[in-house]
Amino acid sequence: MKNKKYEAIVEKHKPEEKRVQHAGIAFLTGGILGLCGELLLEGYTHLFDLSRSEATVYMLVTFIFLASLFTALGFFDKMVSFARCGLLIPITGFAHSMTSAAIEYRKEGPVYGVGSNLFKLAGTVILYGVVSAWFFGMIRYLLEMGG
Amino acid sequence: MIYILSFLFCGTVCLIAQVILDNTKLTPGHITSIFVVVGAFLDTFGIYDMFIKYCGGGALLPITSFGHSLIHGALSKTPSTGFIGLLMGMFDLTASGITAAIVFSFVFSLFFKPKN
Numbered sequence: 001m002k003n004k005k006y007e008a009i010v011e012k013h014k015p016e017e018k019r020v021q022h023a024g025i026a027f028l029t030g031g032i033l034g035l036c037g038e039l040l041l042e043g044y045t046h047l048f049d050l051s052r053s054e055a056t057v058y059m060l061v062t063f064i065f066l067a068s069l070f071t072a073l074g075f076f077d078k079m080v081s082f083a084r085c086g087l088l089i090p091i092t093g094f095a096h097s098m099t100s101a102a103i104e105y106r107k108e109g110p111v112y113g114v115g116s117n118l119f120k121l122a123g124t125v126i127l128y129g130v131v132s133a134w135f136f137g138m139i140r141y142l143l144e145m146g147g
Numbered sequence: 148m149i150y151i152l153s154f155l156f157c158g159t160v161c162l163i164a165q166v167i168l169d170n171t172k173l174t175p176g177h178i179t180s181i182f183v184v185v186g187a188f189l190d191t192f193g194i195y196d197m198f199i200k201y202c203g204g205g206a207l208l209p210i211t212s213f214g215h216s217l218i219h220g221a222l223s224k225t226p227s228t229g230f231i232g233l234l235m236g237m238f239d240l241t242a243s244g245i246t247a248a249i250v251f252s253f254v255f256s257l258f259f260k261p262k263n
Contacts, residue, residue: 019169026165027158030209034157037204038150056207057243063208064247072255074262085164088175089182090157090208095248102256114256118249124176125210126245129183130237133217136191137233140218141225 022084029086037063037090060091067092071099097121153205156198160209179210186214216240 037059044055070076076096080087087093101120105113119126164178173181186209189195195215198206206212217237224236238245 019166022169023162023165027162030161031154031158031205034153034202034205034208035150037157037208038153038202039204041204041207056204059204060207060244061247064244065251068248068251068255072259074259077262085168085175085178086158086161089161089164089179089210091210091213091244093175093179094210094213094244095251098248099252099255102252103259103261106256106261114253118252121176122248124180125183125213128180129187129214129217132184132187133214133221133237134233136187137218137221137225140191140222141230141233144225 025082026084026086029083030089033063033086033090033092063091064095067095068099071096072103076100094122094125149201149203152202155205156202157205157208160211182209182211183214186211187218188214190215190218213241213244216244 040059040062041052041055044050044058045052048055048058050058067076070079076087077100080093080096087096098118098121101117101122102114105117107113108117160182164175164182167173167178168175186195189198189211195206195211196219199212199215217240220236220239220241221233222236223239224232226232228235
């Protein structure tokens, strides 16, 4: 009985989620980032006379650097709470999770703070990426051996 | 044309993630993990390469391309070294991104304090 009352009160005070608006903002920010990525890629290939795969590395490092810098300066969190998945799903989210973990735990020391917490959030991405890539790679390899 | 496609592709990936985030109990951590696995799966039969060919930077930015790069590096080593190439080539293409993220976050953690 008490629980039900409590749940009713919680339901009443829940902030009304603007799902459509969130989705639109995420779409726009993600799209703009993708567009910037393509522009940078083209720019690097022409400016420094790089091959497309080398320019890809430069482009990704640029984004990682900017995301880390903005996180360190402290206003990337506000941008994330505004754009949500628009900033978390591109590679900027990966860099953001690592830098914020590093800065948050720095007061606990360089080894047990920064060292052991750096991959706290990014670790899942690497773990499941590597395991799934190995698994799918095995399937592809065996198929090529058999066929 | 490639600019429009990269806008649409990257935007759509983020849109799907945002819809999942808003309508389920999954956290951003779950979603990025799922997307990496999806990216690795799509590259198993070369589908993600097509996205990269037509969408360019828009397909390289989302975290799905991380899974794609992992398996792409692994598979590119198998013709010369066989089965063990899967282990040798795994980080070939993603090494730059991971190293950059580690170095930058360490350096910035030396100079900046948490804001709150």
